[in-house]
Amino acid sequence: MTSPFKSSRPGLLAIFVISGFAGLIYQSIWSHYLGLFLGHAAYAQALVLAIFMGGMAAGAAWIAQAGQRWRNLIRSYAVIEAIIGVLGLLFHWVFTGVAGFSYDTLIPALGSPLAVDIARWSIAALLILPQTILLGMTFPLMSGGLIRRYPGSAGNLLGGLYFTNSIGAAIGALVAVFVLLPSVGLPGAMVTAGILNFVVAALAWWLAREPEPAPAKAVTAADAPGQSLRTNPLLRTVLFGTALSGAASFAYEIIWIRMLSMAVGSTMHAFELMLASFIAGIALGGLWVRKQADKTDSPLRLVGWMQVLMGIAALASLFVYANAFSWVGWLMQALAKSDGGYALFNLGTATIAIAIMLPAAFFAGTTLPLFTVALLRAGQGERAIGRVYAWNTLGAILGVFAAIHLLIPVLGLKLALCVAAIVDIGIGLFLLRAQAEDKRSMLRFAVAGGLAATALVLAVRVPFDPMTMASGVFRHGRTSLMADDRILYYRDGKTSSVSVVVSPEGSVQIATNGKIDASIAMKDGVEPIVDEPTMTLAAALPLAMHADPKRVGVIGFGSGLTTHTLLGDSRVERVDTIEIEEAMVAGAQAFGDRVKRAYTDPRSRIVIDDAKSYFAGQKTKYDIIVSEPSNPWISGIGALFSKEFYKFIPTQLNENGLFIQWIQLYEIDEPLVGSILNAMAPAFDDYSAWLSNYSDLLIVASPNGPLPKLEVDRLMAGPLKAELARLGIGTAEQLNFRKVSDGRLLRAFARTHSSRPANSDYFPILGLNAPKTRYKVIEAAELVQLPIQPLLFLEALKIRSPLSAAVPPTEINHFLPEIFTRRARALAADLRGDSTDDLVKGLLPKVYEPTILLRAAVPTCGKIWTPAQNEVLAERLLDVAEMTISYLPPELLNGVWIEPKWHQCKIMPDDFKRTFKMLDAMARRDYLVVESVSREWLEKTPESSALRRYFAPVALSNILVSLARDEKWEDVISTEKVLGSNVASKGAYLQQRLFLKAMAVD
Structure with a gap:
């Protein structure tokens, strides 16, 4: 029917x-x-x-x-x-x-x-x-x-x-x-x-x-054993079996995700791909068992085999995982750094996750239906469905806690997986032995035990080489650290795997899941690592601004150098450093004396907790909070760059408190940085930015009123003087030289890149998009290049000035403007004819090339200049002007653009006279004259002149920045409308115009 x-x-x-x-x-x-x-x-x-x-x-x-x-x-x-x-x-x-x-x-x-x-x-x-x-x-x-x-x-x-x-x-x-x-x-x-x-x-x-x-009636106590665990052996076996099976399955999931994070990266996309792979395996197991469950004469025997095979498959996943780093390395090297390449990379990493997870997950998908059928056949009724499901779920909770708080921290990832596999195999062998009623079934039991034992012995021998595990292959494609590197520390912590590596040169780096978080040069006399000025200035900048910094909070321990630097100021009474992973704190002890105050100073308090929750629970507020989390492409980290977080921070600061935010400018694009700045802006009254090296931005923000001035003398009474000097910073001028933006310019930058909304907890722009920019190795070039914007841009906006003649640039090659200042001083000395200048002596010919070419481009005075000569001279003039004017004060430009000594041409075309007049005014920093001569230049220099193509963008930028200097923002807009349509700017000069237009509407 x-x-x-x-x-x-x-x-x-x-x-x-x-x-x-x-x-x-x-x-x-x-x-x-x-x-x-x-x-x-x-x-x-x-x-x-x-x-x-x-x-x-x-x-x-x-x-x-x-x-x-x-x-x-x-x-x-x-x-x-x-x-x-x-x-x-x-x-x-x-x-x-x-x-x-x-x-x-x-x-x-x-x-x-x-x-x-x-x-x-x-x-x-x-x-x-x-x-x-x-x-x-x-x-x-x-x-x-x-x-x-x-x-x-x-x-x-x-x-x-x-x-x-x-x-x-x-x-x-x-x-x-x-x-x-x-x-x-x-x-x-x-x-x-x-x-x-x-x-x-x-x-x-x-x-x-x-x-x-x-519903069919369940078997009652009158015709079968009771339905309680105490009186029914079958019920006890099934419920305990499904609970332990659930525990093992979820332990696998936690362990696999941790393992794969070191190979493919800890991104939001990677996590969901791994989760989907695990669930897909369960689904396929359910599909297969739907035909087998009703056919089998013994569901418990079949589930016993499934449990044994699940454990063996989990052990076999270690062999697959051992090759995962090579596969990811191949993907990184073979695929284009493009949107399409990123899509294929995700597909490739999903395939790797499937290869590792799916076999064992397949068998996991068979167990719950089979355990349930075993009870239904025994007459337990439909109540058995809910009981099996509940016990399986409770076991899953046990597996999650056991994996994170016991197995992984105590045994490490590999042995933790082996223990979970032993649980599955143990369940399977127990069930097979209980169902073994003849020699044939006993033989099968013995075969199952032999296979499991063999798999376990082989799995334990699978190498988990820390040199590979800590390689960070998902960033650069290398499947191992350098051969000469040495592992000082490696530990699988509760939240991540932490490694500390020392190089032959003596530098030490600490990494989380293969992603380097901090590096320090440990040998005296060796140039500091580029990370060091970032970690040091994150502490030094607010200390130099705040008049009375008693209590400080630091988000993220890293190497401990920021905490160590903060404690170098005797005014500080307490530093709370909040770190989520205890293994990070233990590993950073390898940095020794470089960070010792973080560990030994009684004012230091290291807290293992979530930063926002910890801060909210403190009744005392902070004078300074420094936020140095890991990179925003890592899953969850974007919440420390969200508008909700920035709204929360001022509530934890005292009235004159300062907040410091580190932002990476590498592996990220301008719209994503803009989403951070747009999230930050509403919460603070004033903020400015410093570039500590090539691509690490430090923003100092005040929620109440304008930022205080830097008072570097506050840092020079104790141990910080020597520590800053090691980085080439000994004066306020040297520290201010690293300033690249004020609040108005930062808002203008964000406004010009508003294609993405402000990063939010509820719209996680960073978590979703930063993994792609990391893969594509994109740089937020406009911010990276701010300190080397040509000519008068930053100086006219009163953001920073070139180093005075009395202050030598550091020899440490961390900050491009300091490198370019050395070059500019050498070129200027050469053009002045000062061959005895120390910067000129011993320079490579390549450095001389701009001035050599400039001199060669100047024909003999009094002769008619050909169009070709005009073209070459115009190009050389702009090259050398950009290499010198931005980086030298007026006293060092005497003999270069002010009363130049490198040529004595009294007779030259009018357009060249106007150009030299404009360069002279720029070198003198006489902004009234700069504006007037630049307007004259644009008005009188004919379109046919070779100089027009090279210097028209310069003249227009000169006018705009001169107006901006006097805060004549309406004039900036009107001038841009009137003159801008006739000037084709590109590159840095186009950026300047866009920034100034955006600043004008602030």
């Missing part, structure tokens, strides 16, 4: 795909939301997962009992989906309200760190617990309803549901990060999932029009 429900079966299975899709969107997006509240460390994400799984377990356990009394489980399922949808639509509003109240009122009132932690985790649990409990009801309700409607095919139905739900979840994980987050952000993703819940609810309600048959 044909079942009356036959036509609805495919539809019900299909809507479970949508349900799984929405469910994984919730899990993914909740992880982002609660990560903002709890901190973005890996263990925090795992606890979010534990809350998620715990709620689902509670829901499944409750529905296992209550659902037996309901007559239409599918329609009950529809009601649950609708309620989940309502909660999904309301979640963002509820979250923002609760988080705001917690940080503004509750946490500051608690005071005690323990009370704060209890409050945070309790609030986090309550935020998602209702939805997770409801989600936990959905699988038992749908599966119970289908089994009632289609009796006799429980295995097929359970496997089919497990497949459809899991395949929907795998797709949901990818859609969440690749489609929803970029287009609608976290709030839009929650709304999307809520709408999908309504669609599922409506379809399920419609398809379940007919009531279900009465």
Whole structure:
């Protein structure tokens, strides 16, 4: 007889795909939301997962009992989906309200760190617990309803549901990060999932029009063993078995993600690709087992084999992983650094993740249906579905905690995976032995044990070479550190793997998951590493500005050099350094005396916690907060560059407090930096930027009033004097020389790159887009080149001046303007004819080339100059002017552009006379004359002149910066409209015009 429900079966299975899709969107997006509240460390994400799984377990356990009394489980399922949808639509509003109240009122009132932690985790649990409990009801309700409607095919139905739900979840994980987050952000993703819940609810309600048959009665105590763990050995075996299996499976997931992060990078995209690979394997296992579960005469024997094979597959993943670094290295070298190349890189890393995860995940997908079928066949009734699901979920929570807090920190990644595999194999062998009733089955048991033992012995011998693990292959394609490098420290911590490496030259670097976070030159007399001025100036700049810096907070320990520098000032009474990974603090001890105050000074306090949560729980505010997190392309780090974070920071500062933000200008583009600056601007009254080396930007910001002036003498009374001198900084002038922007210019830069909105916790622009710019090795060139903008730009805007003649530029090659200052002084001395100048002596011919070519371009005075000679001379004049005027004060330009000594031409074409007159005014810094002669130059120099092409952009920029210097911003706009249409600027001069136009509307 044909079942009356036959036509609805495919539809019900299909809507479970949508349900799984929405469910994984919730899990993914909740992880982002609660990560903002709890901190973005890996263990925090795992606890979010534990809350998620715990709620689902509670829901499944409750529905296992209550659902037996309901007559239409599918329609009950529809009601649950609708309620989940309502909660999904309301979640963002509820979250923002609760988080705001917690940080503004509750946490500051608690005071005690323990009370704060209890409050945070309790609030986090309550935020998602209702939805997770409801989600936990959905699988038992749908599966119970289908089994009632289609009796006799429980295995097929359970496997089919497990497949459809899991395949929907795998797709949901990818859609969440690749489609929803970029287009609608976290709030839009929650709304999307809520709408999908309504669609599922409506379809399920419609398809379940007919009531279900009465459920099959469970075996009672009168005709079978009891249904309690104490009295029923089968129930005890199944529930403990599924719990341990769930624990092992989720331990695998945590361990694999940590392992793969070192090969492919810790990006948001990589995480979701790995998660999707794991869930896809589970889905395929569910698809396979739907045909096998009803055919097997012993579900427990089959699940025993699945458990053994899952453990062996997990051990085999170590052999695959050993080659992952080579595969990623090949991808990095073979693929173009383009959008298409990045897409292929993601596809390649997904393939690697599939190769590692899918085999064991496949077997994991078979176990829950088989354990459930074993109980159903034993007459436990549909209640068994919820009980197995609940115990499996509780085991998953156990696996997450065990992996993060015990297995990985104590044993390391490889042995942690081996232990999880042993758990699976142990379950499988126990079940096979229990089902072995004859010699043949005993032989199979022995074969299974032999295979597992062999796999374990081989897996333990798989090399996990720290030289490879710490290579950072995902950045440069090299699969190992340099042969002469030596590992000083390597540890798999709770949130990341930390390595410390020393080079033959004596430099030491500390890295997280292969990404270098800090480097220091340890040998005296060796030029400092480029990281050192960044870490030192992050402390020195605010110390030189703040009149009384008593309490300081530092976000991110790194090498410890910033904390060490802060403690070099006797005015500082306490420095709290907040670091999320304890292994980072332990590894940085390798830097020894270079950072010793961070460890030995009694004023230093190192806190292992999330920065925002820790700050909120402190009742005392700070005079200085320094934010030096890791790179913003790393998953979760973007929250430390968000507008919500910048709005929070001023609440933690005293009235005259200062905030310092490090921003990388490498592996990032201008619009992404603009998204950071646009996020930062509303929270602060004034800010300025310094470039510490080639591409590290330090922004000092004040939320209350203008920034104080630098008082470098404050730093020269103690040990900081020698430490700054080591970096070539001994005076206020040398420190100010590294200033590249004030607040108005930074806002103008952000305004010219407003294609991306301000980075936000809820629209994570950085987390989504910075991984691509890292892959493409993009540089925010406009900011990198700010300090070498040609001619008068920065000086006219009163941002910085060239070093005076009495201050020598440092010989340390970290900062381009100092290198260019040395060159400019040598060229000027050569043009003046001062061959005895120390900078001229011993210079390579290449350095002389500009002045040699300039002299050669000047024909004999009094003769007619040909067009070709005019062209060459115009080009050489601009070259040497750009190489000298920006970097030399007027006294060093005497004999160069002021009363030049390198030529004595009294007779020359008028356009050249005007050009030399303009260069003279620029060299003298006489801005009234600069403006007037530049206007005259543009008015009178004919289009046919060779000089027009080279110097017209210079003349226009001269006029605009002279007006800007006097804050005549309306004149800047009108001049740009009147004169700009006739001048074709490009390169740096076009940038200057764009910046000035944007500044004028500030």
